[in-house]
Amino acid sequence: MSPVPPRQTKQRTEILDLLGTLDEFRSAQQLHELLRARGSGVGLATVYRAVQLLVETGEVDVLRSEDGEAVYRRCERRSHHHHLVCRRCGRTVEIDAPVAEGWATQVAAAHGFDDVDHTIELVGTCAACRAAAHDTLA
Known part of the structure; x- marks a missing residue:
């Protein structure tokens, strides 16, 4: 018997609606301010409480910022995926990484592990931020 999903509250709906308008990950405090x-x-x-529940139900993704703070984003993909995140502006792109999936399975098996979960976040600088930095230097 599967667990009963939590009822959708007005507050969770407000948070989901807000997250639906954002392209980047935001902390709970930033979401509260918005x-x-x-x-x-x-x-x-x-x-x-709401973002934690939304993470548990798979409606929102969470990752850790460079300073260790949990940040949240409502992703278009509900299936397993990874993220490419701009370290300057926070712009996030959802990516599939079939090579990484195979690698994770292979590494786990080589060490006698199974049922392994993983998270891969690639962090770089997007083209717009590179161009803005170049314009500032010029």
Whole structure:
């Protein structure tokens, strides 16, 4: 018997709607500030609880920023995928990585592991940020 999914609350709907407008990962605190700017009364503790639940249900992806803070994004793909993230502006591209999938399985098997999960985040500088940096130097 599968677990009963949590009911969709007004607050979770507001957070999902906001995440649907963003291309980059944002912290719970940043999401809270954006919601407040929209006139929402959702509290910070509610945002933290909601994003955790949304991660657990697979509606939102989470990764760790360079300083270790959890950041969240609503991805178009609900299936397993990875991210290419701009270190300057935060722009994020969802990517498939079939070679990485095979590599992870191969490495796990070579060490006697199975049922292995993995997360791969590639971080670089997008073309727009490179161009802006070049224009600043010129």
